[in-house]
Amino acid sequence: MIDNSFLTKPVFGLDSTSKSEFFIERLRLLSLHHYKSCNSYKKLLDAINVNPEEISDSSSIPFLPVSLFKQYDLMSIDSDDVIKTMTSSGTTGQQVSKIYLDRNTALLQTKALTKILESFIGSSRLPMIIIDSSSVIKDRSMFSARGAGILGFSIFGRDKVYALDENMELDIEALEFFLKKHIGKKILLFGFTFMIWQHFYKLLKENDYYIDLSKGVLIHGGGWKKLENQSVSQGKFKEEIKAVCGVEEIFDYYGMVEQTGSIYMECEFGHLHASIFSDVIIRRSIDFSVAEIGEEGIIQVLSMIPESYPGHSLLTEDKGILLGEDNCPCQRKGKFFKVTGRIKNAEIRGCSDTYATNFN
Amino acid sequence: MQKLEDVVIPMQPTSISIQLLAGNENYDEIPYLKPLVPFDDTVISFFDELSMILMKHPQGRDFPDVITFGFFIRKANIKRQMKSYTCLRSNVGRGVSFHIAPSNVPINFAFSLAVGLLSGNACIVRVSSKSFPQTDIVSDAISSVLEKSKFSDLKRYISIVRYQRNNEINNFFSSLCDIRVIWGGDNTISELRKSPLPPRSFDITFADRYSFCIIKAEEYLDMQNKKKIAIDFYNDTYLFDQNACSSPRLIYWVGSAKLVSQAKEFFWSFLHEALIDKKYKLQSMTAINKYIASCQSALDYNNVEIPKVLDNLISRIELKNLPADLPERTCGGGSYFEYTDDEPDKLFDIVSRKFQTLTYIGYTNAELNSLFIGKGALGIDRIVPCGKAAEFSLIWDGYDLISHMSRVVSID
Numbered sequence: 001m002i003d004n005s006f007l008t009k010p011v012f013g014l015d016s017t018s019k020s021e022f023f024i025e026r027l028r029l030l031s032l033h034h035y036k037s038c039n040s041y042k043k044l045l046d047a048i049n050v051n052p053e054e055i056s057d058s059s060s061i062p063f064l065p066v067s068l069f070k071q072y073d074l075m076s077i078d079s080d081d082v083i084k085t086m087t088s089s090g091t092t093g094q095q096v097s098k099i100y101l102d103r104n105t106a107l108l109q110t111k112a113l114t115k116i117l118e119s120f121i122g123s124s125r126l127p128m129i130i131i132d133s134s135s136v137i138k139d140r141s142m143f144s145a146r147g148a149g150i151l152g153f154s155i156f157g158r159d160k161v162y163a164l165d166e167n168m169e170l171d172i173e174a175l176e177f178f179l180k181k182h183i184g185k186k187i188l189l190f191g192f193t194f195m196i197w198q199h200f201y202k203l204l205k206e207n208d209y210y211i212d213l214s215k216g217v218l219i220h221g222g223g224w225k226k227l228e229n230q231s232v233s234q235g236k237f238k239e240e241i242k243a244v245c246g247v248e249e250i251f252d253y254y255g256m257v258e259q260t261g262s263i264y265m266e267c268e269f270g271h272l273h274a275s276i277f278s279d280v281i282i283r284r285s286i287d288f289s290v291a292e293i294g295e296e297g298i299i300q301v302l303s304m305i306p307e308s309y310p311g312h313s314l315l316t317e318d319k320g321i322l323l324g325e326d327n328c329p330c331q332r333k334g335k336f337f338k339v340t341g342r343i344k345n346a347e348i349r350g351c352s353d354t355y356a357t358n359f360n
Numbered sequence: 361m362q363k364l365e366d367v368v369i370p371m372q373p374t375s376i377s378i379q380l381l382a383g384n385e386n387y388d389e390i391p392y393l394k395p396l397v398p399f400d401d402t403v404i405s406f407f408d409e410l411s412m413i414l415m416k417h418p419q420g421r422d423f424p425d426v427i428t429f430g431f432f433i434r435k436a437n438i439k440r441q442m443k444s445y446t447c448l449r450s451n452v453g454r455g456v457s458f459h460i461a462p463s464n465v466p467i468n469f470a471f472s473l474a475v476g477l478l479s480g481n482a483c484i485v486r487v488s489s490k491s492f493p494q495t496d497i498v499s500d501a502i503s504s505v506l507e508k509s510k511f512s513d514l515k516r517y518i519s520i521v522r523y524q525r526n527n528e529i530n531n532f533f534s535s536l537c538d539i540r541v542i543w544g545g546d547n548t549i550s551e552l553r554k555s556p557l558p559p560r561s562f563d564i565t566f567a568d569r570y571s572f573c574i575i576k577a578e579e580y581l582d583m584q585n586k587k588k589i590a591i592d593f594y595n596d597t598y599l600f601d602q603n604a605c606s607s608p609r610l611i612y613w614v615g616s617a618k619l620v621s622q623a624k625e626f627f628w629s630f631l632h633e634a635l636i637d638k639k640y641k642l643q644s645m646t647a648i649n650k651y652i653a654s655c656q657s658a659l660d661y662n663n664v665e666i667p668k669v670l671d672n673l674i675s676r677i678e679l680k681n682l683p684a685d686l687p688e689r690t691c692g693g694g695s696y697f698e699y700t701d702d703e704p705d706k707l708f709d710i711v712s713r714k715f716q717t718l719t720y721i722g723y724t725n726a727e728l729n730s731l732f733i734g735k736g737a738l739g740i741d742r743i744v745p746c747g748k749a750a751e752f753s754l755i756w757d758g759y760d761l762i763s764h765m766s767r768v769v770s771i772d
Contacts, residue, residue, distance in 0.1 A: 047658035065652045285644035287671035343644045
């Protein structure tokens with residue numbers, strides 16, 4: 001629907017001035033498109049009195065709280081055109097986000113992800129170990145965040161193997177067979193941070209079993225919350241993983257099902273990078289104004305990808321710090337930042353009900 | 361000796377620990393204690409001595425709620441409260457009251473104890489399993505007053521206990537009591553109601569409630585003390601992160617569009633100043649939750665306006681009509697619905713059983729009485745001036761607690 005020429009631009013090669021021209025225009029057009037096609041989005045913009053025509057800089061693009069996708073079915077397409085519905089991960093009973101994709105947005109997601117990853121692992125497809133169980137992706141029309149991540153990254157894999165069986169136990173036999181077959185080759189490993197730690201690292205460690213993945217590149221994402229609870233820092237994670245399988249290159253990424261494709265990859269210097277498909281703005285909680293470099297705040301994520309649902313500008317519930325723009329020693333242009341954690345639930349005073357929750 | 365009805369009292373659970381913070385640990389004897397009369401002299405002098413300790417407490421400065429309680433229970437105040445109870449001559453306490461205090465208003469257990477004792481009942485008060493300094497301050501003071509020999513008999517009437525959530529203990533205390541006083545909202549009530557009561561016993565429940573404020577724009581604009589009004593409003597709302605049942609969540613403006621818009625400008629900017637003065641700390645998640653609440657309203661209702669405001673301390677949602685599901689929206693932390701009309705009568709359309717406190721600015725209580733009382737409103741239990749929403753009184757949530765917790769002996 002909208003000009004897609006941005007897909008051909010260098011993903012990490014444009015400085016802020018050259019990026020902003022087309023970035024703002026694309027986001028303005030997306031806002032306009034969603035305003036016209038999604039009644040809920042229109043109601044919100046009308047309520048806050050924003051005219052999408054008049055958007056002139058990226059910080060003035062209205063943002064939706066990311067949790068809105070849990071409570072509402074937000075889409076800017078005819079429901080007949082939905083080819084995939086993606087859901088966020090969530091424990092039983094929790095509400096999950098529902099993201100509706102049409103063919104076009106799904107395609108844009110794949111293209112964006114491909115371009116971003118090429119900057120890290122090159123453009124040739126690699127033998128791939130997925131550190132998860134194949135049972136995650138059984139239903140292909142209904143994707144959980146985990147399934148979507150696995151399938152998204154799978155396009156970089158040539159020969160693929162799942163490292164875990166249906167019981168989330170290490171499938172040693174399959175792994176050994178796979179490694180023998182691809183001996184000496186560069187291997188792509190992908191998984192979710194917590195799964196890798198819990199079901200891969202811990203089992204290798206406990207069984208004192210060393211597999212040689214020294215030619216591997218590990219890409220992982222999904223957040224640190226559960227590992228923080230176990231006091232596992234990012235540094236410790238890398239060190240320990242290296243110790244059990246020798247993998248040297250480990251890249252974290254920051255992303256969410258609400259903006260699949262335009263993920264933020266961690267560079268060799270440990271910084272998360274916005275690509276030309278995305279941008280981050282760190283906002284102060286007191287007034288949602290834009291924070292300075294180095295100042296912690298709430299992360300807002302912007303993406304050029306979402307056409308089928310109004311998710312191009314979202315206020316997350318994560319905290320982060322902008323570290324710089326265009327000047328990361330890794331040479332990639334654009335903003336780079338770090339995520340400092342989830343925003344913790346408010347401690348509420350008052351006489352509302354807390355007896356029950358107190359004991360759960 | 362009091363006759364216990366046809367109820368088998370379960371044995372006190374032995375395997376689980378009930379921590380006694382003050383008073384009587386011999387729970388089995390409590391049902392056999394003689395009920396007292398309301399405003400018993402010993403009880404009044406006990407509270408007066410407790411008041412003296414609390415008002416002079418070295419930690420009082422840090423805990424204004426402890427001081428407020430101390431002020432409430434001093435003899436002069438109790439005597440004043442008594443004056444409205446001249447018709448209680450033949451009342452006696454019902455026997456045993458079992459109080460379940462909420463886990464987030466620390467001082468609440470003490471007020472609950474006060475009404476229980478003042479109405480003539482022995483009191484078993486379960487404090488929150490969360491630990492608050494206020495709980496210790498008041499419990500320790502109670503213990504030390506009860507050490508005095510003149511209160512040795514009264515000591516048997518007071519048990520301040522703490523235990524982790526446990527149905528067995530809930531069952532035990534419920535089986536002993538004549539009145540069960542449940543604070544803490546709907547979930548706590550349904551949790552406690554799993555424990556059966558003896559046939560003649562009953563619950564006094566403090567459920568989730570909804571409160572609102574009515575402001576007459578013209579009168580407000582004439583008022584000279586707008587700064588004081590802002591502080592009063594702050595005390596009704598932000599002091600409890602707008603989560604007390606009595607904290608207003610809806611502001612109903614009465615007046616012409618022009619006057620109301622002027623009044624709003626003054627009202628919200630004075631409130632903002634008060635928030636800055638009081639150094640109100642807005643937590644990040646509260647800011648996000650308030651924004652979510654605004655977005656939800658914009659999506660769920662029609663023609664909502666979310667005015668641009670200075671910052672996230674005050675979130676305003678302007679409504680063109682009054683939806684019936686407003687009481688379900690309890691964001692807290694300073695999120696306000698606003699509605700404007702020439703007359704206050706639209707309120708009637710939405711006042712349900714859930715409505716508790718109506719605070720007012722620019723009205724007299726007589727005006728509001730004539731507007732609401734006797735007109736068939738299902739809700740509204742309190743009509744108080746702005747600033748008094750959270751002020752505890754012996755009449756609360758529609759209950760005259762002293763009358764409710766005592767028994768009338770009719771003598772012809």
